[in-house]
Amino acid sequence: MSVCTLRIDERDVAIEAGSTLLQAAREAGIAIPTLCVLEGLSPVAACRLCLVEVSGSEKLLPACITPVQEGMQVHTATPRLQEIRRTVIELLFTEGNHVCAICVANGHCELQDLAVEVGMDHSRLPYRFPDRHVDLSHPLFGLDHNRCVLCTRCVRVCDEVEGAHVWDVGWRGEHCRIIAGLDEPWGAVDACTHCGKCVEVCPTGALFHKGDTSEEKHSDPGRLQALVHARHHRQWTP
């Protein structure tokens, strides 16, 4: 195994070659905000929260997919990046209908936590109040599009881990939304195995267990990592 050494926020980090900047930063105890990335699923680099500055590169690079290189100088929290991250979170809040007070995930929501992390005490961009729907057709789970941030974790976990590919992204641009089957009610899609992995990885209250009320959704994305690890390495952590 070859090792790369690099500097992240003035800290020296040594890590296995082929690792990503995000892994290197986490190894060094440096927190970079993320939303779409989830260990165990393929990365999509879509939320742009983990963009970092790398000396010698004019462009900002997404830490979740950028491989480490020997001698790299990385800055993860410059004022420019902090401003960008706050704007990303504002764009997400204003794009949907995120009413934390009445959300199943209130207090356990990655989006809500990110708002705190980036210091968003209000949105400088106007709220859009889109007209979105709630799908309660499934016997066990619900999908509230108002709270969806289109991170596509559900799409990926259903395709890559469960193998059912119930979900996909439909339409495009601002009209994008998660669809089940031929854009049908979730409950009408036979392919669903009711495994609940999509609910487990959802960072917000968009996917939830029926019957959960405000603040009652507690997800544990870590369970997915354990599952994927067990599958690949035949090692369990009971």
Place this chain on the structure above:
Amino acid sequence: MDPMTPRKRLATVWLAGCSGCHMSFLDLDEWLIELADLAEIVYSPIASDTKTFPEGVDICLVEGGVANTDNLALIQRVRANSRVLVSFGDCAITANIPGMRNMLHGADPVLRRAYLELADGSGQRPHAPGIVPELLDRVLPVHEVVPVDLYLPGCPPSAHRIRTALEPLLRGDWPELSGPELIRFG
């Protein structure tokens, strides 16, 4: 309290919100007594009988979004007469639950929905010009209507949060609010 320091003129305003933020304010309990030494409450739905928003207010906490013509007139008067305007709670900052009617896009569909479609038989649109204020087409966060100086999120903001923001303001300092204890929505 230093007798040389004049008491701050404090106001609280209730727009489109559930009054929960004001209830949380009352949860300040015994600190309210200290507060009374530091500030004179010159306008408030819970602590003053004044009907007209006064001039020369130092600090004003505004609960609720701007939902109707009365709210609109009041917030403009508040802004014109307050040195520090604090958006007090999620409704003031995001329109929050009152803002959910914005998904219906317009005052008319909201009234139709509430008074006709959901009525049991004898629904009728309220119409009392000059008595009941007209709804605006959208419930707006306060800062989309007038400039806001400080944001105090929460539904409601806890008493601790309110005190953390108010104490420095009353001293003439500026509070630094960050972290889950102080700026988490919901």
Place this chain on the structure above:
Amino acid sequence: MSLCLRVCTAASCRSRGGEDLRQALAAVAGSSTVVKGVGCLGPCSEGPLLELETASGVGHPERQLFGNLPASDPAALAALARSLRACAENPKAPAPWQPPAGQALDLNHPFFRLQRRLVLKHCGRIDPESITEALAAGIYQQLQRVLEANDPAAVIELVRRSGLRGRGGAGYPTGLKWATVAKMPGHEKVVVCNADEGDPGAFMDRTVLEGDPHTLLEGMAIAAHAVGASRGFIYVRAEYPLAIARLRQAIHQAEQQGWLGTAIAGSRFNFEIALRVGAGAYVCGEETALIQSIEGKRGMPRPRPPYPAEQGVFGLPTLINNVETFANVPALLRLGVEAYGGGTKVFSLTGDVLRTGVIEVPMGTNLRTIVETMGGGAPQGRTIKAVQTGGPSGGCVPAQQLDTPVTYESLQALGTIMGSGGMVVMDDTTNMVDIARFFMAFSREESCGKCVPCRAGTVQLDNLLCRILERRANPADLEQLESLCVMVMDTSLCGLGQSAPKPVLSTLRHFRGDYLAMLSPEATP
């Protein structure tokens, strides 16, 4: 007297009745008269167009061009045919023929005289539906030469030395791209032609596809041989039905005649081309989205690296160039680096300009030469305010800067890009905030929705521009517009999002007054 009548049957003249004209004139065809449909003849605003070539046997043939010919009126068409027949039957060289309706266009006008036609050499000359004419015109000769020499590295070196850069918009050095793909290990490689010409107001690629599809196929085959690819795709937008039909036909003909398929021209080189038709998605012009779409998926860009040269279609090393880039290659090989010189650029000239159409000019021609000398400037009584280049990814060049030579660098310095070649002239009645909003609405609609800044940022930017247009915005809104533009540019995943703010930033830079005039300081935040 022998006559050759060339009727433009490309999409623009066709929409003005060019096909009716061709059919009416077909009656004139005889032993000494040839009538054929050809690709674009240039000045689309004067269509339908007819080129008349007369040869009396002595001296060079005479060429005359006629525009605004009758198309739908049977009596006028019959009169035209009669007049031409009389001309053909006249044994002596006649005085210049005059059509009974329509008018003669001066071929010495700068619109024609200042062009240098490398890419469009055969366009408007040959019948694009006939491979026999293509072969007679010398198309596929460079491919044959390349196959005989069988020295791919030399071809790549030639392309590199010529300085040819991608004509699709980004201007990446073509030789470097080819060399990268050639160096990739593995036997299976892919060549893709990006014919998803999506910039509104741009139709250079359509002109090549409709007027001379075989030159494109030849260019692709030469590229495939150079990089070691055996599979090719042409991804063409569905909005070009005539181009699709002609490409299909050309591919079929080339297969029949052994210029595509296995053992091309008796060599050991195999190359097949499949056509992929888009379904209405501007973002598919972006390389990685185009790859997804070829693979039958949503056209969502993915981050680079890996670059298409490393992992493209089906994960194979892939060379992607646009139509005009490939179409340059046979001319470059024919002329050699020296005679090729700085090359050319094809532009489609439209908007508030007297003569609109397709032109090919030497690289470095002045914008003023193109717009005023060749295009005739703004319509009577108006003046030019700006020239828009680069479509939704570009910007506006103000009238004061029209003396800028058209090069990749000079346009970039002005805050716009060369782009694919769409050039839309705007006169003094144009509100530049409205133009900025037009492009932002376009980007908003065409955003794929994958990354947050582009999906949600373009909506916020569009809404802000609308506020300004409705005079509901204050100076703070303008500040927010600028900072959000920079944010979307810096953080979007692909070129569409990264360049979506450019029309706004460019108009803010050159026409800030248009914005300031629409602000109302009293508007609430």
Place this chain on the structure above:
Amino acid sequence: MPESFPDLEPVLQRHGRQADGLIEVLNHGQELYGYLGEPLLRHIARELRLPFSRVQGTASFYHLFRFTPPLRHSCLVCTGTACHVKGAGALLAVLAGEPLAERGIELGSVRCVGTCSGAPLVVVDGAVWNLQTSTALLAGLRRLEP
């Protein structure tokens, strides 16, 4: 919409029933049957062995695919740059105020058909109408068979 789609067989075969042929198959399916109805989409998904959501996700991404039957006529206003500069917005506004659907005309827009010298132009039932004014356009549309 029929329940079986034998006419689709040649294009399915041409693409070897491989997933990468999806967009080509959808294009042909729409050409043959006018629109992508649910039975057709299910058939294509099964033939290409793709999840339904993948087929729907792909089809809905592209503007030109439609999921409802077309009306008898279509009128697409070009909203490219040249047409915009030459007044496409006004044409659209006038058309939007007309009861076109009642007369079997579907109103839409297209982003540049690349024949900008005819700006502003519309595409009616596949044919380009150049240099339109709202009066001329409305008169032309009135002449379409109802």
